[in-house]
Amino acid sequence: MAETAPRTQETVHGVVLGGGLAGVLAARALRDHVDKVTVIERDTYPDRPEPRKGVPQGRHAHILWSGGAEAIEALLPGTLDRLRTAGAHRIGVKQDMVLYSAYGWQHRFPASHYALTCSRPLLDGTVRDAALNDPRIEVLQGTEAQGLLGDRERVTGARVRTPDGTTRDLPADLVVDATGRGSRLKHWLTTLGLPPATEESVDTGLTYATRVFRAPTGAPRPFPVVSVYADHRTGRPGRNGLLLPIEGDRWIITLSGTRGGEPTTDEDHFVDFARALRHPLIADLIDAADPLTPVRTTRSTLNRRLHLDRLARRPEGLVALGDCVVSLNPIHGHGMSVAARSAHALETCLRRAGGLKPGLARTAQQAIAAAADAPWLLSASQDLCYPDNRADVSDPRLTTLAAQRQGFADLVTSTSLVNQRVCDALTAVTTLTAPLAHLETPEFLTALRQGPARPPLSAPPLNAAEAAVLRRTP
Ligand SMILES: Cc1cc2nc3c(=O)[nH]c(=O)nc-3n(C[C@H](O)[C@H](O)[C@H](O)COP(=O)(O)OP(=O)(O)OC[C@H]3O[C@@H](n4cnc5c(N)ncnc54)[C@H](O)[C@@H]3O)c2cc1C
Structure with a gap:
């Protein structure tokens, strides 16, 4: 039998499941709109920036494009400077x-845009320190989310397992699932009596x-x-x-x-x-x-999208963001930026609604889906070109319209190598600073028609100091 935590009626409580990048940014997004936020994290955070079990991808190269960096900065002003001071590079x-x-x-x-490069543990640790350093946010480390409480009308909290193995029910006015690629959300929704959410994957x-x-x-x-x-x-x-x-x-x-x-x-x-x-x-x-x-x-490189935004019937009191709803092939480097932009979208919805009002969860989930749409399309459409891919997609942009879209993408990308105006516009889209529609404006199409403005390069464009590295031995 699970213990139920005592609850004060007047206190508006947000519970965030998963304290990775999306989770801590979601906690920050909720902070000003509820009385208390509890973050449930299965791991124990390291004292220093080092890889941890719950974020195994943290050992691999991670680039943060300006669209994601700006979303983090909007939620946590000063974070980009702190990252630079700690050794992150602005590219x-x-x-x-x-x-x-x-x-x-x-x-x-x-440069028309920028990216930040540093180890993933440095990025996570810096964002975490900035986001969680607030008396309204409590983090329960070593605690595992095991399911949702409530019914098909409303999620009322989460069931968690504490470090001593006890099961506890945490009541909440809003639950945010941010448990990453391994999320069990699809299953949890069916245990509330909801039909399975549709999923696409490449x-x-x-x-x-x-x-x-x-x-x-x-x-x-x-x-x-x-x-x-x-x-x-x-x-x-x-x-x-x-x-x-x-x-x-x-x-x-x-x-x-x-x-x-x-x-x-x-x-x-x-x-x-x-x-x-x-x-x-x-x-x-x-x-x-x-x-x-x-x-x-x-x-762990599968593109997968869970369409919570398409559920005909969805409960109040539940939002999901980060890899839990859209995980992308990492080669495109968009996952963290999508997580950050989704948390920022959640904050914007809460601010516009004046807090946790009826319908907030649906509006926020649609805004989160919109933040992920272009990166999903860019990643999934390119990946469909590879042999032996295993795809389960229903989006017409990835089925009937795929060949036409890919032809346009090939033209834009090849022209961007040798035409700065095309390059800048494409960079705005791929750094997630501008929407895909940026590539449909009359100005852009004129620049595209102009074609190459410079001759193609036949060798890597290294400057003298960079090329000198190639003549060194360790
Ligand atoms: C190899 C690789 C390289 C990548 N490279 C890039 C890149 O260059 N640029 C980029 O932007 N993105 C990249 N990504 C994507 C990026 O890593 C993810 O998009 C990002 O980590 C998503 O954040 P998240 O918080 O949703 O999930 P995660 O960072 O995975 O965090 C999930 C958190 O939830 C916790 N958790 C899980 N289950 C539970 C539970 N039941 N109860 C409590 N806590 C739980 C975990 O311990 C963890 O802390 C890459 C991904 C991979 C796999």
Whole structure:
């Protein structure tokens, strides 16, 4: 029999399940609109920025695009400065990037947007410290969410298991599920008597293999982001490489391959895999650097979307955000930004409604779905191009309209390499600072029709100091 926590009637209580990035930002979003927020986190947070069990992806390369960074800053002013002070790099997009796309090398046009690069534990720890340092927010660590309380009309709280193994019912006026990719929300909803929510998925079978390196002595700081992407048009498995400069004069290098082209944890094969990419630049950089960690792999790269926004009947008192509702192939680097923009959307809905009013959960869930829509479409549509993908999609943009959309995407992306106006507009969309409709304006279509404004590049656009790194040995 579960214990029920005592409840004061006048106190408006928000409960957030999962204290990862989405969860702590959701706690911040709720803070000004309820009397008390309780965050339920299964892990114990580390004292220092280091990987933890509940966020296994934290060992892999994570880039935060400006659209996500601005959402974090809007919720927690000063956080970006604190991240920079702690060693995060601000990368000008595309000025501080050396990118080999499916269509060739990208010109390093002056930056129109930015990205932040640092280790995931540093990012999470900095955001967590800023978000949870508030007397209205209580965090129950070592506590596991086990289900929802209530019925199909209203969620009234959550059932949790405390560190001593006791089961406890926590009443709440609003429950936010932010338990990440492993969320059991779909099942929990059916236990309330609701029909199953529809789900879409695209799985390329992508495997990530990551290793952290000491940057070579004398390498420019920050070193540019370097990426070598697969060509999704070849009909062969896609293989990619990504180097991000992170705090502490380190590089985090992630290699990845779709089904049939996966990397392994074998340290000897790490550089070989990088050398077999469409260009050997990343392998040459690996040769110049000192490895600091073993190779770690993950296969948690499925695109999956749970359509809570489409439930004909949905209970009051429940919102879900982060990977719990939309998880994306990480190669596109959008998951954290979607989580941050969703938490910001939740805060905006609460502010506009003047707090937890009837209908708030539905409005907020629609705003969260809207924040995830473009990244979902970008990721799922590109991934449908890979062989052996396993897809279950119903969105017409991914079925009947897919070929037409992909043709336009190929034209825009190839032109963006050599035309700054097209590049800036596309960058605004891919950094999640502008909506997809930004690529449909008359100004944009005129720029697109103008085609290349510069000749294509035939080699990586490294400056002299960056190229000098390739001649060093560790
Ligand atoms: C390999 C990889 C690389 C990625 N690279 C990028 C990138 O470059 N850029 C980017 O923007 N995104 C990237 N992502 C996506 C990003 O990691 C996620 O989008 C982001 O972590 C989502 O945050 P979240 O809070 O929803 O989930 P998580 O960060 O996974 O947090 C979930 C939290 O819930 C807790 N929890 C889980 N179950 C329970 C429970 N039952 N009870 C209590 N607590 C629970 C966990 O301990 C954890 O703290 C990548 C993902 C992967 C897998």
